[in-house]
Amino acid sequence: MFWDETHETLPRPDLERLQLQRLQETVRRVFARVPFYQRKFNDLGLTPEAIRSLADLRRLPFTTNADLRANYPAGLLAVPYDQTLRLHTSSGTTGKPKALFFSRQDVNNAAELCARAFIATGVRAGDVFQNMMTYGMFTGALVTHYGAEKVGCLVIPAGPGNSERQVMLMRDFGSTVIHLTPSYALYLATFLEKHGVEPRRDLQLRKAFVGAEPYTEETRRKIEEGLGLDVYNSYGLSEMNGPGVAFECEQKQGMHLWEDHFLVEILDPETDEPVPEGQSGELVLTTLCREAMPLLRYRTRDVTALITAPCACGRTHRRLHRITGRADDMLILRGVNIYPQQIERVLMAQPGIGRNYLIELTGLDEMTVKVELAEAGFGGQVEQLIALQKKLAEKLRAEILCKPTVQLVPPGDLPVSEGKAKRVVDRRQL
Template sequence: MSFWNREIETLPEKELKKLQLERLKRVVEVVYNKVPHYRKKFEEAGVKPSDIKTLEDIVKLPFTTKEDLFVDYPYGLLAVPKEEVIRLHTSSGTTGKPKAIFFTKKDIDFGAELIARCLVMSGTTKGDVLQNSMTYGLFTGAFIMHYGAEKVGVMVIPAGPGNTERQIELMKTFGTTCFHMTPSYALYVASVILEKGIDPRKDLKIKRAYLGAEPYSEETRKKIEDMLGIDVYNCYGLSEMGGPGVGFECVYKNGLHIWEDAFLAEIINPQTGEPVKEGEIGELILTSLNREAMPLIRYRTRDLTYFINEPCPCGRIHRRISRILGRSDDMFIVRGVNIFPQQIEAVLMSIKGVAQNYQIVLENYDEMIVKVEIDRDFFDGRVERLLKLREEIIEKLRKTILVRPKVELLEPGTLPVSEGKAKRVIDKRTL
């Protein structure tokens, strides 16, 4: 088992918690004294830095929401002088303005350090070739992954997204051994590789893929692994916490290790704000423990997950969460039933004959249409075969989501292809 920083990755739990508490106290002092917005929130909550004596005392602190990022926009949450900021990244915001996330040099370096840990614990080593097909620009994912891979000694191809023909040519020409993409785009690239008659096991050197930036199901992971003959690793991060190195799977792929020297994680009931019981699904709350420019306290990610408490065979002490099961604000209601897009994806990707792309269309308040691309060989004139597949999809969805949707079967290439985050749900009820 390889480690990038064995000392910190295997730090005994007692010492790790001691380090967390030291960093929590420090970051609370910093935001209280240097960020007027946080001082005001703390005062309204009746709490002072001196009240934080144990890790459990974090519940005394107020939550930070995405709305807080637009108060005194754009520099209102800076905890350092503006002159110390060397980088701006953004994440989309519901107000139409982007969420501005700032970095000092230490923030960039530490983010790369976390990625180095992630890559090494999933098997990447010096000599690998990483094709980075995330968007380079205001999005954090591409840059932080790039820097972390270089720190390990990996050769990085800064491909960016799109131009699928070129992506495949780069893989063939330069011997790409791993790639970083959104899962929806990875599905599409895999399908094009196979359509071209390329045998990924013989003609390419790809061994693993790192997928993130959007929730996806275990069934989607399995589909990509089967199509390309590779290992797919789930990576989790968000711009507000510094990028993609917040949580990552090790070679055992049994949950994502949260780097607890960098983040203090909680899981709460998204309706009540109270902690859930161990092992229960809830909303992930993150406090950044080691960021300089813009540390956030108890940030509500809206991502749904649960803690995995069994020891990991890899030997790392940092606790794990399940793969992201969805977002609390992604849920939609049809005929009184709460539904998450990932539930539908999980069913579709498990059915033989379903291709890589789908779309959920909501019309009125009781109608849901699932548009599904299927393998091209189903369009061979045998209508009964199509009807049988359509009924299988409808019935399996009904059993899972308790609603019988309309299903439209489409030829591959009918639906728009996303090179970044996929837009799976079209809600015409709000248009």
């Protein structure tokens, strides 16, 4: 079943024709209305007429995170200020946030793409959607909220945190679908276990949309097991409407990226050249339908690869692999590039340890991985624990090429996150 069958199953040549037409419109609009892009085009000696094929996309200038900050608050608007309908900001870790404006049509489009995604996962009118993302300036909750209403779900705008209340809502209103971050999903699984709630028996949960932070297949399995439901991976970023940019269908084999709304490139972050088909690189996106704030070739800093093979679900839009890292999250330890997800993959595959972990960088270039011990991993002997630490350190060394110190800690010892988890603490004195 589809939400928008015509667009979702558009044959590739038709899809590409539509993309080119929309790209040309977008380029004409930003050139006419956004001084920032006018300057960039002029610097490159480029006019909108030069864009004659999709291959010409590569002649267009990039837009970066820094450009969004430099044009804060409203420098990138392509419509008059009084035609904007909604403001979101992107969680900036330093300095000013990035401001993202939506027109009425943009709000509607973002909800349409979420509706497509929800139907693709098997959600239907009548489902009860408990939205555990942060409401407010963050796009995560509001954009999916509107999408779920389009589908005809009962939407519970719960927001994150307060796990006791979350469980109460699930019980009292029979929630079937939840939307949350992977770190909170893991925490919630532990919470249910601790409070004797058996989700398969006591709750009606069927599906979870898990996103906003990169996570691994092992984490997906742990969440599915702990919460007794199917987990669908979702990808989005505030700069591109928020959630619903790419979403898994019932096949759970990669996330369909809505290519009639976004043009996708996967580039080598060093050379800015496209990577060979199927290989990993930085995801670069161009909006095709955005009215208030179109962005050309936005560098997401997210590392992924494209799956070009047709999907069994019948959608013709290509799929993104699970995000393997945020170019910004990458750590460099003793000269080696490391993504926290690599460490998570090793930890989640090891029996006897819990779900929460913390990577601490200390001293001159040392890494300590703190992970909670679970009861299944405890035989009462100090020697076994030392052996478990050594085993984990060895497995991590094989994965990340430098050997960290592994430290088992009691459950509840690490900071608990109910929103976006902070997995890395850098205290190096470099």
